[in-house]
Amino acid sequence: MRLDLGNLDDHARGCAILGTGGGGDTYASVLAARTALAEYGPVEVADVGALADDALILPVAGWGAPTVGIEKLASGEEGVTLVRMAERWFGRPVEALMIGEIGGGNGVDPVGWAARLGLPLVDADGMGRAFPEGDMAAMHVAGVAAAPAFFADERGNGVAATPEDAAWLERIARALVVAFGGSVAGADHVMDAATARRATVLGSVTLATAIGAALAADGIEGVLGQTGGVRLLAGTVTDVERRTTGGFARGTVTVEGTGEDAGRRVVVHVQNENLLAMEDDRPLAIVPDLITICDEGSAEAIPTERIRYGQRVVVLAIPCAPIWRTDAGLRVAGPERFGFAHPYRPLEELAR
Amino acid sequence: MRLDLGNLDDHARGCAILGTGGGGDTYASVLAARTALAEYGPVEVADVGALADDALILPVAGWGAPTVGIEKLASGEEGVTLVRMAERWFGRPVEALMIGEIGGGNGVDPVGWAARLGLPLVDADGMGRAFPEGDMAAMHVAGVAAAPAFFADERGNGVAATPEDAAWLERIARALVVAFGGSVAGADHVMDAATARRATVLGSVTLATAIGAALAADGIEGVLGQTGGVRLLAGTVTDVERRTTGGFARGTVTVEGTGEDAGRRVVVHVQNENLLAMEDDRPLAIVPDLITICDEGSAEAIPTERIRYGQRVVVLAIPCAPIWRTDAGLRVAGPERFGFAHPYRPLEELAR
Numbered sequence: 186m187r188l189d190l191g192n193l194d195d196h197a198r199g200c201a202i203l204g205t206g207g208g209g210d211t212y213a214s215v216l217a218a219r220t221a222l223a224e225y226g227p228v229e230v231a232d233v234g235a236l237a238d239d240a241l242i243l244p245v246a247g248w249g250a251p252t253v254g255i256e257k258l259a260s261g262e263e264g265v266t267l268v269r270m271a272e273r274w275f276g277r278p279v280e281a282l283m284i285g286e287i288g289g290g291n292g293v294d295p296v297g298w299a300a301r302l303g304l305p306l307v308d309a310d311g312m313g314r315a316f317p318e319g320d321m322a323a324m325h326v327a328g329v330a331a332a333p334a335f336f337a338d339e340r341g342n343g344v345a346a347t348p349e350d351a352a353w354l355e356r357i358a359r360a361l362v363v364a365f366g367g368s369v370a371g372a373d374h375v376m377d378a379a380t381a382r383r384a385t386v387l388g389s390v391t392l393a394t395a396i397g398a399a400l401a402a403d404g405i406e407g408v409l410g411q412t413g414g415v416r417l418l419a420g421t422v423t424d425v426e427r428r429t430t431g432g433f434a435r436g437t438v439t440v441e442g443t444g445e446d447a448g449r450r451v452v453v454h455v456q457n458e459n460l461l462a463m464e465d466d467r468p469l470a471i472v473p474d475l476i477t478i479c480d481e482g483s484a485e486a487i488p489t490e491r492i493r494y495g496q497r498v499v500v501l502a503i504p505c506a507p508i509w510r511t512d513a514g515l516r517v518a519g520p521e522r523f524g525f526a527h528p529y530r531p532l533e534e535l536a537r
Numbered sequence: 538m539r540l541d542l543g544n545l546d547d548h549a550r551g552c553a554i555l556g557t558g559g560g561g562d563t564y565a566s567v568l569a570a571r572t573a574l575a576e577y578g579p580v581e582v583a584d585v586g587a588l589a590d591d592a593l594i595l596p597v598a599g600w601g602a603p604t605v606g607i608e609k610l611a612s613g614e615e616g617v618t619l620v621r622m623a624e625r626w627f628g629r630p631v632e633a634l635m636i637g638e639i640g641g642g643n644g645v646d647p648v649g650w651a652a653r654l655g656l657p658l659v660d661a662d663g664m665g666r667a668f669p670e671g672d673m674a675a676m677h678v679a680g681v682a683a684a685p686a687f688f689a690d691e692r693g694n695g696v697a698a699t700p701e702d703a704a705w706l707e708r709i710a711r712a713l714v715v716a717f718g719g720s721v722a723g724a725d726h727v728m729d730a731a732t733a734r735r736a737t738v739l740g741s742v743t744l745a746t747a748i749g750a751a752l753a754a755d756g757i758e759g760v761l762g763q764t765g766g767v768r769l770l771a772g773t774v775t776d777v778e779r780r781t782t783g784g785f786a787r788g789t790v791t792v793e794g795t796g797e798d799a800g801r802r803v804v805v806h807v808q809n810e811n812l813l814a815m816e817d818d819r820p821l822a823i824v825p826d827l828i829t830i831c832d833e834g835s836a837e838a839i840p841t842e843r844i845r846y847g848q849r850v851v852v853l854a855i856p857c858a859p860i861w862r863t864d865a866g867l868r869v870a871g872p873e874r875f876g877f878a879h880p881y882r883p884l885e886e887l888a889r
Contacts, residue, residue, distance in 0.1 A: 273626065274625065276628065340701050340705070342705050342709070344697065344698045345622075346695065346697075347694070348694050349692050349694050356716050357694070357713070360712040360713060360715060361709070364712035
């Protein structure tokens, strides 16, 4: 498979669905990736199994509050700076980029960077969705070290860090987010292809593109068909509570049902991503399962920062990648990690 | 010359004088350096001319508000982490440390690090004093690139940065200062010995130690003799205005004359370092010349963070290294850079 001007929009639509509201708006990312694809040509999506065991793979993603990405545009140079820093550090070439986080704009930016660099993109990512913190990655669950981590901004500033642990990585990254004006591009959990085969969510890129194509063809039903997801509620956004603190966008979104859902009311709790959907005191879906709020008309996912009072929406839930339902996965990215009192239960159970 | 347990205190006294109130308190730095010298043995102070042209020299210093250093102790590992990062980056060994800033604790910490690493310390520094910002270095005036820059904390966290320019280096460093709890060890303007011969303040280490020995032997008169400095005023501290903002300790110190200076009143303006001494509306000494406030009894320099109401002090001014009196030097570290309306005039002129 290749990503090119013909399927970039499908890919971006799928990334927005998997973003569960986070990962950054895809709008600016699509513009940047389209420019790069037009100038440098298509990007090869490589099966991890097709790379040499020792091929160096650089997982890349943005850090920061998604509300900032709309106004602070990337230059396309971030990916080049990240690769330059990593190659200097490791003393050998990077052979493929990997999408660190497939959700939202983070799933799209690396397409443009890969085009610009002439590098393939592996068909995998670190999450199978978007998560608000950098250690919520399959690589972390599999014991791959986060360090060294690399950071780059759109001006050419580059940083390499060897933090003592994941908490220090987070702290350093957040400091750089603030220093660089609200967002920064990063690479961490750098690994070889042999490691990537067991330590990533495989098939994410082809899945995202397939979801987007199904959405374009069949709307919400297409998305549910591709993902095994369920429709939680269709209704109107009646309240949005939002604040940007400590580099995160936090808040709640209240949706009151319409049509056959009239009389129902669902509150979605957000920290960059939609993490918990509650109906009265009953959870309908809970992190790490995916909760996505789609526009009722277009079926496109609405990112956290674009949710507005009065929007007609459909709230979907999608089963997460299997890694997140293991004990190790739940310790890293389960409800407790986010301070929720509700224990994790798969949405297939909750939806019954 | 060697630095050892016998002359460490002289060296520290001299660094405090050259610190002009800044560079960090020497107290904790002396404890750490003494421990390292006792365990690892003396440190060779090498003439830059004695090193091979291509020998890699790592200038090291602390970043942060000096008020923090008193409570946040270094572990001694900072220097090791900095060298490890730099050697990884350059792919060759670091052959000597250099004191980035001879003033205050920053002039003492590298002694312990060099002992621990078994590396010589070159007889030079980047400032010949202390300055509040990292680009106020002779290397910067000489056109040596600040990047790559390296940072380390006492826990083992390491960072390498390739900022676009000096302003971005400052911004990244300040972000790390905040992330790491108020201070961080850094290395920048890394260069070879051939470059160091023309781009540093030579002889700083032997000068600092000589000042300290003269102070121990002859008090204030010894310091003036070693430095060519002048006594501005002896008196009592009658007002201290101090605030820590944006990582800097800013404020003013008012000294009212006693004895033969009775009836006089000098206000010293501070940003980490003492930058301007005013008597009424007349400057007595102005940055980049050195202004040091000494205890009247012991003649030891009092760092900014230890100045208190009621102290009996002597205010000294000392001519800066010649590089700072050039047009290029004044552009980097002259009065205008600190927002003072007074143009620079050498203290020898002002004192007339």
